[in-house]
Amino acid sequence: MENLQDSKHRDLTKNKSDANNKFLTTDQGLKINDDNNSLKAGERGPSLLEDFILREKITHFDHERIPERIVHARGSGAHGFFEVTNPIPELTKAGFLQTKGLKTPIFARISTVAGSRGSTDLARDVRGFAIKFYTEEGNYDLVGNNMPVFFIQDASKFPDLVHAVKPEPHNEMPQAASAHDTFWDFISLMPESMHMIMWIMSDRAIPRSLRMMEGFGVHTFRLINAKDESVFVKFHWKPKLGTHAVAWDEAQKISGKNADFHRQDLWDAIEMGNFPEWELGVQVIPTADEHKYEFDLLDPTKLIPEELVPVTIIGRIVLNKNPDNFFAETEQIAFHPGHLVPGIDFSNDPLLQGRLFSYTDTQLSRLGSPNFHEIPINRSIAPVHNNQRDGHMRQEINTGRVSYHPNSLGGGCPYQAKISEGGFSSFNERIDSHKIRGRSESFNDHFGQAKLFFNSQTEVEKSHIVKALRFELGKVETAAIRIRMLGLLAQIDQQLAEKVALGLGAQVPDSPEKPMNHGVSPENEMGNQESTTVKQSVSSSDALTMIKNPTNSNTITSRKVAIICNEGVSEACVANIKSALLKEGAKGFVIAPHQGSLKTENDGAIPVDFSFLTASSVLFDAVYIPHGKKIIALEQNEEVQEFLNDAYKHCKVIGADGDGQKLLKATSFASKIKTSDKGIIMKEEKASKDFATEFIKAMGKHRYWEREENLYQ
């Protein structure tokens, strides 16, 4: 099979336009002689209606915007490829999964859910993770998230969920935040959301980088092989750089300092050749095991613990090229869980079933035409022929007089493909049922996996969940909503509820309020059953924590280190750390009281990357204070103090050598540093190899969260 990796790039080239060395023209190709002045009746006279050049320019400008996505409006995208490392022909006939080494071009878009297009990257939110595979059999879209479960079990609640989390309708506040009454009002009446609430209150919701998140297909899907045998699967993608987060206080500060933090990080990494990479894997469940577990495979609020079904890695996803044009590619790309290839099919998950309607429908209003598949980024590399015709902005010029099937005038073309010729056929599932507006009882356990998730977390991660809940519910103005939430949290873990209650100055209610009192229909009216809690066959799973996550490695590739300098800095110290970092694929940035260059101790000069005004600790992974004659003078500098305080508070590695130590010892937190804190590295010797090695090793642990014990009591 031909290697497809570049086929999408070749396809896009047809539409690329480069204005280098070209004349400025109108949209009709007319060369423009003066683009600076409109046509007027006299130099000081009114503009003339006949100025078609002005009218064309302004009209186009007036219509530049399209509606943003109703959810996932804020996103960043990149091109790349998927390479098969472990073909699975025994499970699926999908062509792009058959041959080891086959590379299929992809475009991935990673997004937040609630915020508008211009909102901050660091909102506490789920991250959407959508991948379009341009396969030889047509486009296949894997439209997932960075969390393996969802808030609701049935698509009919999706508009309610989104209305609740979006800015409140009367005053359009708050932007890109769930910490407000309507969200928690809805959630407190939806016990089925409790598992997802644990995820969204965990640090998974504030990733350090889009490159350091897992991805999940969430629903159970089907794979079908050439013999028409089927298995159920869950898709997982696991980041090469491990799964890491920032601190919540840090996330909020990043939002102010650089609202494009994740977008920029992804862009810069790709530009620097640090290509983000994930392993793609599947959990495979034989159809015979459909009813084997204490949860229903069709329930999207449940995951399959990896202890029960391990993830088999089948390939790798690499993002290696930034888009040429954000609007043309990242904004106009249109995903749909219903874009399938032979060998992959849906399950009856009622959330997935509803999605199958929503995605095409939303593209019609967002992109404005059923011809959105013709937009270059959406165009399949497999040939497209059918009898769909016309519509707004049709690009294709279909020849001939036939636009129907069957036909004899066109020789029966385009003709249907047999299954053996790659024709798609849905899995031949037997369904024999009553028509019912309701839910299966097997969906009723709303707390079992929420408990599993909470119990799997390390103490530090549990404390972050408590703090996140205190923050979110602390912003809720209606006391009854807070109390209702405490009642639900108590059903996950009593201590969790009590700790949150302490922060809110409230009491955990003795018996939780029934959602049914608030318009949620009782059993039989809508099919809602009361929540139950089922005993879990797995009590704790390391795959669910970030800190103990088996995907973690101690690489520091692409990490950024702030080097705090003043006049008279030791050039040797700066060079020593910079070259050591570079060897590990990381980078040091000189930060000083002013930009330009800085005099060194031997009267040399080094370039400054940022001033304290344009940089901030939250934009870096670690801080180093090199030796310097005048470094202690920065003790008086408020911005430097805040820089170091934040680095300490956010549990980052801080290192200092020579006189650099003096500045570290002059901080307000110096007296709190414990000797056991391996994230603080001080050495008398200047520019030593040992220091650099120790500093880099310490960075490999990412954060020293245990430091928080003496920060917050």
Ligand code: HDD
């Ligand atoms: Fe959705 C966009 C992921 C449930 C309706 N969704 C969207 C995107 C992602 C997801 C990643 C952004 C795609 C892009 O970058 O363009 N959605 C999910 C996941 C879900 C989920 C993982 C549950 C497991 N979604 C869901 C439901 C519905 C929708 C239940 C409706 C019934 N989603 C949409 C949408 C969006 C969308 C309105 C908005 C923009 C778009 O589709 O293209 O159709």
